[in-house]
Amino acid sequence: MRSETLEIPETRTRLPSSRALRTLGDFYARRLGNRMLITNDWGHHASLEPKQFEDFVHGRLKTGDALWHELKNKGFIKGQQDFKALAELFKSHNAYLWRGPSLHIIVLTLRCNLKCVYCHSSVVGADQTQFDMSLETARKTVDFIFSGPAKSFTIEFQGGEPLLNWPVLKFIVEYARQKAPITGKKVTLTMVSNFSLMDEEKLDFLLQNGVSLCTSLDGPAAVHDRNRIYLGGNSHQSVAHWLKAVMNRKNRAGALMTTTRLSLKHPREIVDEYRRMGQTQIFLRPLHYLGFAKRSWKTIGYTDEEYMSFYREAMDYIISLNKEGHTFHEAASAMLLSKIIKHADPGYVDLRSPCGATLGQVSYNYNGEIYTCDEGRMVAADGDKLFKIGHIDEDSFNDIVDHPTTKACCTASDTEGQPLCQSCTYKPYCGICPVLNYATQNTIWGQMPTNSYCYLFMHMFDYLFERLAQPESRRVLESWVGIKDSAVKPACLGDIKV
Amino acid sequence: MRFKLDQDNSEIGFIFNLKTYRKEALYGAGLVFSDRAFIFVEPNGPHHLRITLQSKKPAGREFLCALAGEFHNELLSQTLRWMVARHNKKTKEAIQAQALFAAHAQPQPAISNGKKS
Numbered sequence: 174m175r176s177e178t179l180e181i182p183e184t185r186t187r188l189p190s191s192r193a194l195r196t197l198g199d200f201y202a203r204r205l206g207n208r209m210l211i212t213n214d215w216g217h218h219a220s221l222e223p224k225q226f227e228d229f230v231h232g233r234l235k236t237g238d239a240l241w242h243e244l245k246n247k248g249f250i251k252g253q254q255d256f257k258a259l260a261e262l263f264k265s266h267n268a269y270l271w272r273g274p275s276l277h278i279i280v281l282t283l284r285c286n287l288k289c290v291y292c293h294s295s296v297v298g299a300d301q302t303q304f305d306m307s308l309e310t311a312r313k314t315v316d317f318i319f320s321g322p323a324k325s326f327t328i329e330f331q332g333g334e335p336l337l338n339w340p341v342l343k344f345i346v347e348y349a350r351q352k353a354p355i356t357g358k359k360v361t362l363t364m365v366s367n368f369s370l371m372d373e374e375k376l377d378f379l380l381q382n383g384v385s386l387c388t389s390l391d392g393p394a395a396v397h398d399r400n401r402i403y404l405g406g407n408s409h410q411s412v413a414h415w416l417k418a419v420m421n422r423k424n425r426a427g428a429l430m431t432t433t434r435l436s437l438k439h440p441r442e443i444v445d446e447y448r449r450m451g452q453t454q455i456f457l458r459p460l461h462y463l464g465f466a467k468r469s470w471k472t473i474g475y476t477d478e479e480y481m482s483f484y485r486e487a488m489d490y491i492i493s494l495n496k497e498g499h500t501f502h503e504a505a506s507a508m509l510l511s512k513i514i515k516h517a518d519p520g521y522v523d524l525r526s527p528c529g530a531t532l533g534q535v536s537y538n539y540n541g542e543i544y545t546c547d548e549g550r551m552v553a554a555d556g557d558k559l560f561k562i563g564h565i566d567e568d569s570f571n572d573i574v575d576h577p578t579t580k581a582c583c584t585a586s587d588t589e590g591q592p593l594c595q596s597c598t599y600k601p602y603c604g605i606c607p608v609l610n611y612a613t614q615n616t617i618w619g620q621m622p623t624n625s626y627c628y629l630f631m632h633m634f635d636y637l638f639e640r641l642a643q644p645e646s647r648r649v650l651e652s653w654v655g656i657k658d659s660a661v662k663p664a665c666l667g668d669i670k671v
Numbered sequence: 672m673r674f675k676l677d678q679d680n681s682e683i684g685f686i687f688n689l690k691t692y693r694k695e696a697l698y699g700a701g702l703v704f705s706d707r708a709f710i711f712v713e714p715n716g717p718h719h720l721r722i723t724l725q726s727k728k729p730a731g732r733e734f735l736c737a738l739a740g741e742f743h744n745e746l747l748s749q750t751l752r753w754m755v756a757r758h759n760k761k762t763k764e765a766i767q768a769q770a771l772f773a774a775h776a777q778p779q780p781a782i783s784n785g786k787k788s
């Protein structure tokens with residue numbers, strides 16, 4: 174039997190002295206390349222050289238030095254923290270804790286005319302009209318949404334393909350627009366559609382009523398049409414046509430990209446296709462182990478490492494485009510950056526602590542069933558109604574908030590209660606998805622060491638912090654969240670070359 | 672840890688030392704495994720319990736050994752989770768209470784369509 178001897182380099186580990194500990198505010202640390210990243214619960218971060226980190230940990234920073242000042246202002250130096258300002262900062266990037274559910278997803282129908290290989294929604298055939306939402310259920314759903322606490326919220330039309338239930342979609346738009354001024358609430362309407370059933374009249378109605386439009390675009394036709402199969406036509410062609418039509422009306426429709434195994438080899442081509450279509454951003458999204466994707470994982474799935482390699486290549490390309498003067502960004506990264514460098518809550522319900530289940534978003538099925546979130550509804554489409562929290566005919570808004578499943582999701586997704594998360598450097602910016610934990614690991618708590626969601630975000634954060642430590646890339650990433658030129662150059666960056 | 676497989680490979684047992692793990696960890700792990708196995712707990716002296724995992728599906732030796740191994744990983748996970756929960760109790764409660772409070776609708780007068788207010 175072969176054996177291997179591991180040589181462990183000699184290191185000297187010294188714990189900080191008790192005097193040094195008196196100067197250290199709570200912080201998390203992670204080695205990234207040849208630097209140490211430190212973060213704290215206020216949402217601040219700093220990237221330190223090893224010597225700077227050692228001086229910080231052992232209380233050897235000189236009071237008054239630029240680095241000492243920076244770390245003091247960021248709440249890393251104990252006894253020097255401005256708690257009022259830091260608390261304001263915490264409130265700013267965790268604003269969702271004070272807002273209540275602000276995303277309401279209405280599934281107008283389970284019917285769809287496309288047969289996407291990864292469909293997470295487990296849709297039914299276009300002829301099965303028994304899976305459409307009725308006008309009465311639609312009216313009750315809108316009343317229910319308006320009974321919630323948020324003064325400003327979004328109603329998102331989902332499916333299936335929402336345009337297959339056009340009369341009900343139209344009714345909800347008009348009813349919600351009529352109800353908003355009466356209740357003093359601000360409602361934003363948005364529709365996610367494959368555009369295959371769009372026509373001029375529908376587009377006019379949607380744009381005139383301020384409905385934001387979003388479609389799916391997986392890349393060039395060779396990728397898109399193989400992922401999103403449309404037996405009645407060409408799905409890429411209809412997306413291209415209507416994206417252009419919206420632009421011709423001086424408006425803009427967004428697009429979402431889902432990554433399959435086929436996409437992995439084409440990061441640059443996919444980004445270029447988005448630019449060709451006039452998009453200024455792309456939202457790179459991995460597959461979720463839900464719905465049809467779960468069943469066809471062997472054919473279309475991939476490892477977490479493969480996805481991250483795709484993400485890194487696409488991101489490097491996007492950053493290089495920016496350096497050449499093109500305006501284009503990646504949406505998921507921009508949302509993470511919003512938390513990291515702008516200390517703002519981007520309203521991203523999938524990445525918060527506790528998660529958005531009921532407390533940030535609610536999903537309403539075609540038949541009046543209410544779910545914690547759209548992913549919870551997708552699990553139900555596979556026959557497991559664990560995440561059902563009520564019914565539009567039977568429950569009030571407070572009932573769904575008080576539902577045991579809401580509380581279980583809230584507890585399970587609080588990073589303060591999750592081993593590894595509670596001591597993770599990325600805790601101030603991250604979140605947990607109990608539904609994906611349940612779908613992949615049979616428990617809403619999940620087990621982070623083998624958790625895909627954790628792996629992907631951990632590596633996305635790694636990538637972003639690596640790039641933030643590179644001055645030129647940092648300028649690009651800052652521009653994605655509206656920061657033109659940092660007024661103050663972080664002292665910890667110094668003049669180093671990374 | 673020593674496991675004891677019964678002769679027809681339908682269950683696997685081991686002794687649980689109450690000085691090594693907390694009882695709360697056993698209850699938590701038992702709950703997580705309740706979809707895969709029946710879990711029997713019997714006293715075995717003052718500081719020990721005898722745990723038997725009986726697979727709900729027909730199982731072989733390999734499956735039962737893996738089941739017991741995973742059960743022990745879950746025991747560790749539950750122990751750590753319990754420690755973390757206790758350590759961060761106040762922070763957790765404050766954050767969760769704020770999130771749940773903000774999600775509640777303002778109190779409304781009773782309405783007539785049968786919904787509770």
